[in-house]
Amino acid sequence: MSRLKKGIGALFVASALLAGAFAYWAYDRYTAFAGTPLGGIEAGESLVVERGDSLPRVLSRLRALGVGAGMDVEWQLLARQLKAAGRIQVGEYALEPGVTTPRTLLEHMRDGKVLSYRFTLVEGWNMRELRAALAKARPLRQTIAEFDDAALMQALGRPGLHPEGRFLPETYVYTRQDSDLDVLRRANADLEKALDAAWKARAPDLPITSKEEALVLASIVEKETGIASERPQIAGVFARRLKLGMRLQTDPTVIYGMGSAYAGNIRKTDLLADTPYNTYTRDGLPPTPIAMAGKDALAAATRPAAGDALFFVAVGDGSGRHVFTRTLGEHEAAVRAYIQRYRAQYGPK
Template identity: 70%
Template sequence: MSFASSFKRILGVLFVLTALLAGAVAYYGYSRFSGFADQPLDGLQPDSKVVVESGDSFRRVLGRLREAGVRQGSDLDWQVLARRLGAAGKIQVGEYPLAPGTTPRDLLQRMRDGKVVSHRFTIVEGWNIRELRAALARAEPLRQTIAELDDAALMARLGREGVHPEGRFLPETYHYTSGDSDLDLLRRANVALEKALDAAWESRADDLPLDDKEQALVLASIVEKETGIAEERGRIAGVFIRRLRSGMRLQTDPTVIYGLGSAYDGNITRRHLETDTPYNTYTRDGLPPTPIAMPGVAALRAATRPEAGDTLYFVAIGDGTGRHVFTRTLAEHSAAVREYVRRYREQHAPR
């Protein structure tokens, strides 16, 4: 055998060995990488999560994962996987749960796609601004930014300088993510209220004794506080519209209570009804100067499209349902009030 042929054979053997070695290395690398990418995260505590903040580098995100208890995979493993998944440089801000069974591949795909945890905050119909601010202060993980702002400064930050905050935030459930602030949520609620108010005013009934949509908002807030019964809203709005039309005073307790502020102890008295404030509709004509609560869409609709009728009075039935008796004359109303008092005394009599 010639030297040339022997050399070619040796080269062939070396090529085969090199190919086998490269294949073995590639297979090892693939097996190791796949084992890392698709192996459930270990070391997690119950309810673990990782929060990605604005400006975080990938190394900082990995640091947060380590802080959460994740030990598997080297930083290089995570970086290579992120590049393969198209997540490198595209991880989105937010909160991500580290639930049992989550793999590195699952987590990086969610981070790439921004599938963050969504939290909920509900503004309740009938809340006033103090109740809303107190609830926001308790909301987690909502970022707190308004605690040091008074109401005037708060509205200025929302771009509504000089506007009273009462009634300016639409009651509904808002979704937010980690990193969002209380101001962000209030801005959305304010925009939602303005849209709902505009829609209600545009579809209003003819000949309402209301000068503008601001008065409609005030009336809607009173309706909201007077009843929690959906089918009564239109009837109660109708009573108030007829009173306004005829020049009668509204004489509604919720406005008196609002005017008392922190002085109200839960029991309204005749002295309260006779104490004049800008919100006392027993001592003053017309609507109070601002809303007294946050009205929902149904109350806005009732205030702008009240139910027709001839009733001018209403009083609680007193049976625990929250419903009311509607009457046309003062004599009928007085009789309904006496019946309410009788039922109240009967229910609260010593046993």
């Protein structure tokens, strides 16, 4: 073999070795890039992908956060491998120090695994309390501050309906793109489903004739209940009173009717002051719910416990329990016992 042929052969072998070494180095670097946690991430940071963002735009935003993001070509190759190129979804993505890698971030953006938040609508809240809580929820988009009740229900597709009690107390998960109206729309739809289910499963001898009345009664039960297990008993007292034509005489309805005039105490004059919600001066149920009723209160209102009690009063020991009695005399004795316990614990009332 001539020297020229030997030289060409040696050069070819050397080139192949160099190409193999470079390919191994590039693969090793690429593999390390894909699985190495991103540097420069602070606790609680997140990356927001907006509509129309391309991968280079996302990487630019990532670097603006101070995150060491590697070279664009590495991200582009990895995005192709993961089938994430052109499939990045809008949303907010968590960046976790020591955890988030280019691979996991691209997979999350491809699959839409966005950062979520929670808002809890509490049983017994009224509409004023619900609005105040929504106004503080972040990063929930605020859109309803200027809506009065009528405009709010119009926006929810429920025109002419009073908003009180129309939202189911639950914990709702939302993302940065969601608004307060989105949360209320879901809570209203959930309430309607829960109310339908409770009404379909109602007892046959109820003294109420519609789902609307069931919702009003459930809201009163919710406000009167100190412990969850007593809801059916309390509903039973009110159901028997309605059957007998007795007034409900429940303080929470009086308080609701007082509105902003309520200062933490009900006086005798308040019990005598007639409003549409004063169940001491008016027969039957008030015109609307007085609070947000949960599923258990809806179930109690439509399937109240059997019994003969027509009265109840708090035990007064701080437990939230009530004493249930059949006659006015028994009730008055229970009230006196309550006052004695209260004074012993808190002083004169």
